[in-house]
Amino acid sequence: MTGTGHTLTGLLSGIPLAYLTLSYGAGVTASIATLACCTLGSTAPDWMEIPYTREGKNKNGNTIKVTKRVLKHRGVTHILSVWVLLFFWSFIYLKDGANPLGDLDIPISIVASLFGFFGGGIVHWLGDLPNKQKLPIFTTLDGISLNIWQSGNFERTTGLMILIASILFVYFESTIYQYLKGLL
Numbered sequence: 001m002t003g004t005g006h007t008l009t010g011l012l013s014g015i016p017l018a019y020l021t022l023s024y025g026a027g028v029t030a031s032i033a034t035l036a037c038c039t040l041g042s043t044a045p046d047w048m049e050i051p052y053t054r055e056g057k058n059k060n061g062n063t064i065k066v067t068k069r070v071l072k073h074r075g076v077t078h079i080l081s082v083w084v085l086l087f088f089w090s091f092i093y094l095k096d097g098a099n100p101l102g103d104l105d106i107p108i109s110i111v112a113s114l115f116g117f118f119g120g121g122i123v124h125w126l127g128d129l130p131n132k133q134k135l136p137i138f139t140t141l142d143g144i145s146l147n148i149w150q151s152g153n154f155e156r157t158t159g160l161m162i163l164i165a166s167i168l169f170v171y172f173e174s175t176i177y178q179y180l181k182g183l184l
Contacts, residue, residue, distance in 0.1 A: 001127035003043060005155035009127055010042020010120045011035070012159065013166040017119050020170055021112045024095050030109045034116035041120020042127070048077040072140070079136045080125050087118035088180055095177055100184055119166075126162050130154070 001009070018035040022028065050070035058064050071077060092100045093111045128135055131151045134143030148154075169176070 001124075001131075001155055001158060002152045003046070005152070005159060006042045006046070006124050006127050007039060009155075009159040009162050010039040010123050012163050013042070013123045014038030014116055014120065016163075016166045016170040017116055020173060021094060021115065024097075026094060026108050026112050030112035033109055033113040034119075037113040037116030038120040038123065039116075041117035042123045044117065044121055045077040045124045046073075049073060049075070074128065074133055074135055075140050076136075078125060078128070079138065079140070080122070081138045083118055083121035083125060087115070087122055090115040090118055091173075092177065092180055092184075095173075123162055123166070126165065127155075127158055130158055 014035040014037075017038055018031040021034040022031040048071070051067050052070070053065050053067050055063055056066035089100065090111055093106070094108070094115050097108065099106065125135055128151070129144070130146045130148040132145055132147045133151075134145045136143045
């Protein structure tokens with residue numbers, strides 16, 4: 001998925017998450033923060049790799065600009081389990097209004113922002129899933145790829161499927177919440 005596709009998918013998928021934030025009583029400002037941070041988070045796994053540009057040569061010897069990255073592309077910043085754990089932590093915190101893991105008191109607007117940001121990271125991962133390059137699940141040594149199409153193709157289809165997944169999360173949020181609380 002291209003950067004524009006990730007951004008638009010993050011924006012659209014952030015709407016159902018912002019609705020949840022509002023329904024949990026966090027307020028309009030926190031709901032807007034969820035939406036904005038979901039959009040930001042939907043591009044985060046790529047910019048967290050710290051891309052930079054330098055000059056290189058093409059096969060004809062002409063000078064060109066080449067994008068390099070400090071961290072490997074689709075490496076540590078794309079590990080799904082990390083994004084999911086942080087998302088579920090912020091989801092429970094936001095719904096309960098209290099940290100499920102201890103006494104750390106974080107303002108609810110920050111928790112709402114983190115909820116959106118981590119949700120955006122999952123949206124990014126799902127947007128990359130149809131491509132041929134593997135995406136890590138638990139470590140950079142494992143991964144999955146659907147290898148359905150090239151990156152950048154069928155972005156509307158991918159975005160629609162991700163939006164449906166976001167809506168389904170909202171629809172089943174109570175069941176998911178009960179399950180997660182049972183694990184704690």
